[in-house]
Amino acid sequence: MIVRSTSTPAPPSVLAEIEIPALDYDLEATLMSGQAFGWRKGDRGWEGVIGDRWVRLNPAPGRIRACALGPQSDWRWLTHYLQTDVRLADILKTFPKDPAMQESVRECAGLRLLRQDPWEALASFILSSTKQIAQIQQICALLRDRFGAATACGEAGATGRAFPAADRIAKLSERELRDCKMGFRAPNLLGAARAVSDGKLSLEGLRERTVDEAREALLGLRGVGPKIANCVLLFAYGFPTAFPIDVWVRRALHELYFPKRRPTDARIDAFARTYFGPNAGYAQQYLFHSIRRREGRIR
DNA sequence: AGCCAGGCTAAAT
DNA sequence: ATTTAGCATGGC
Secondary structure: OOOOOOOOOOOOOOEEEEEEEEOOOOOHHHOOOOOOOOOOOEEEEEEEEEOOOOEEEEEEEOEEEEEEEEOOOHHHHHHOOOOHOOOOHHHHHOOOOOOHHHHHHHHOOOOOOOOOHHHHHHHHOOOOOOOOOOOHHHHHHHHHHOOOOOEEEEOOOEEOOOOOOOOHOOOHHHHHOOOOOOOOHHHHHHHHHHHOOOOOOOOOHHHHOHHHHHHHHOOOOOOOOOOHHHHHHHOOOOOOOOOOOHHHHHHHHHHHHOOOOOHHHHHHHHHOOOOOOEEEEEEEEHHHHHHHOOOOOOO
């Protein structure tokens, strides 16, 4: 058995690399399309922490190059997150064939849905209400830096930080959370963290439930309404029909499908539930990203 | 300077 | 049953 003094840092491990086959995968669009908020473009690629593993990603023709701290014998934690085994063409086939939808598909070729951790998604989207994406990223970065577990990272001496677990946030004060610039969302995040932490809400348990049951459970949290619940259902649990309607998606649906006059919320909801088919949530991401590109919100 | 942001809640109509 | 004000904070 190897004994090492606790005051001696572990030896730096080498970077493990892999090339993941990935057809039709626009990495930048996927990471920056407002579904995840922890990715940062560094000099050597897209850097982030998935669970407690630091990783750097680079796009290449037909694949994604990744490096993480080695040794890595099993990369499923990454391929599952990136959903590289999903055949995008099969998803796109199920979209409605109308001109507006097909235009969005052309404009956003390679846009994907990630499969994120439920707690991170829940927390992130509780923080998202009436916030711009850049601000959500900033708040999440503050949370990681101040309260996240340190993870060794690719740069010498540097540390990436995991998204703070619910148990960690549950023990923080509202003051500490407000200091991360989240404003009135602080008590909502704290409440959710406590519910998860003390077992009143089992995020893992929701995997076994139907979409509607899982939605009901999420809606029980203060600060979680239909939009945020649907974001978690879609981006973390992968329920394919979950259809978050924010100001942008609402605007897109209005302009593209109800150009005459502003539809009521009920009309929009009914349309969203019935029109887009078995992968409605995926279609929603294409509408969201394409309208934001057209309005110059990207870059 | 003023409006808006991947909303939600409770009060007011 | 539907509409509206208030909520923190920051980008543009």
